[in-house]
């Protein structure tokens with residue numbers, strides 16, 4: 102079965118469904134028509150209304166948790182904010198339904214961004230606790246701010262918008278909204294923002310160093326998630342004409358989370374499946390309610406079994422099966438060249454480091470180091486284990502704040518800039534322990550590199566793909582562009598990491614032990630790759646313990662020992678320096694060789 106096609110243009114090589122969008126539109130239209138024409142009892146209408154409006158809110162969790170990897174246990178609070186805005190806005194303030202929905206969505210977005218702001222300092226279980234606290238605050242306000250919210254009695258007689266007063270047409274409206282928002286969430290994944298979110302989810306550190314403003318990305322994810330919660334809640338209020346605080350409690354937030362985990366957190370389809378199931382299962386088991394506890398036990402066991410045997414959710418599981426039938430798309434070689442504008446030769450200084458220090462308590466990991474890197478060529482930073490090489494690189498790329506000293510890149514003082522701003526200024530780097538976004542394809546990884554702010558192609562999607570392909574071709578991996586990098590060998594992962602940095606067209610490329618963990622043939626490939634990059638004139642600063650590699654590729658060497666610079670100059674001279682030989686104790690002859 103073949104359902105995919107591919108284009109050989111430079112702009113896009115990802116497989117696409119030929120009939121995907123028209124089929125989806127048709128499906129939504131059919132669902133809307135059925136909602137209007139099929140006669141329904143009030144019970145069926147209510148279940149359908151609940152499933153549809155809940156699914157909109159669950160889509161929000163697909164963004165914040167599925168795409169961005171941030172836990173949110175307050176989705177019911179955002180749902181409640183939207184619902185109360187529509188309820189109170191119409192009944193107490195006489196506002197139009199759509200205006201109320203807009204206000205509710207805006208309020209939810211504001212609080213969502215505020216909650217996202219807490220991710221600056223918090224993550225993991227601390228973030229979970231903050232979202233739970235926010236959820237509880239909203240519930241308490243809804244219950245106790247009686248003059249405004251009407252307290253536990255809730256808001257009654259909430260009208261629906263004109264034209265959608267009838268239950269069936271209102272349901273069709275909810276389906277249309279779900280269809281549109283589901284499509285947008287589906288498309289979000291492959292936008293620049295969606296890739297940034299996935300990069301943050303997979304490896305936050307690498308995302309920052311690749312030029313992504315991690316904090317802003319998380320705040321955006323929370324705000325978007327809250328917007329969907331608010332819209333879902335607003336539609337819910339119109340659907341049921343009544344809202345009360347117990348409908349938006351912490352327990353409902355847990356239900357929302359279970360829905361998205363059950364269906365599959367990575368896709369809006371999973372959100373819809375999970376919501377549908379968790380609303381339908383209790384109804385199917387209703388006949389068991391005569392035996393106390395049995396209904397809940399079976400319901401709980403069903404959820405646990407599904408999560409246990411389908412860790413990626415139901416849709417994740419089904420997708421895995423369906424992918425077997427997919428035709429493997431082998432990208433046609435693009436033959437694209439990889440221009441590197443940071444290249445060039447001369448005496449111009451690219452990086453100027455003065456008096457750089459980094460102390461960890463009493464330990465002087467880097468101690469008043471001076472370093473000048475001139476444009477073009479390869480500059481190696483070497484030294485025995487623990488001499489401060491990686492710490493220097495981490496301070497240069499902004500992962501550590503310098504204790505003292507200044508760093509100037511291309512004339513710009515970057516000493517106090519965060520990692521993504523340094524990347525914008527022209528730094529590119531790789532890590533000693535490879536940091537790729539493992540759930541993404543090679544092409545997607547490298548596209549994020551090409552989207553580096555400051556790269557001229559960053560805002561042109563077709564040019565980004567073309568540059569990413571060219572970078573992959575440069576490291577001889579274009580034919581594997583569509584494969585997920587987790588399946589790559591160590592050597593190929595290193596190459597993708599280098600391609601990601603090259604795609605950003607940096608001014609200076611920092612390579613932290615690129616040879617570490619490579620076998621001898623991979624090392625040969627790496628050496629050839631470094632020579633090819635160097636031949637383009639791009640300035641490289643490399644850390645490596647492999648002296649053969651260093652002496653073959655580097656023209657200039659700086660040596661650290663105990664955090665201090667002990668030698669600096671042309672490679673041949675430095676490697677013969679008595680202090681350097683002494684620092685390497687016993688490996689002196691090899692070094693000199």
Ligand SMILES: Nc1ncnc2c1ncn2[C@@H]1O[C@H](COP(=O)(O)OP(=O)(O)OP(=O)(O)O)[C@@H](O)[C@H]1O
Pocket residue numbers: 461464466484485486487488489490491492493
């Ligand atoms: N986050 C940290 N907290 C405390 N000490 C640290 C930290 N990072 C590094 N160090 C210490 O700083 C010193 C320099 O470490 P660094 O990793 O920079 O050395 P290196 O030259 O890169 O070593 P290697 O070649 O083994 O990677 C070491 O003593 C190390 O233990």
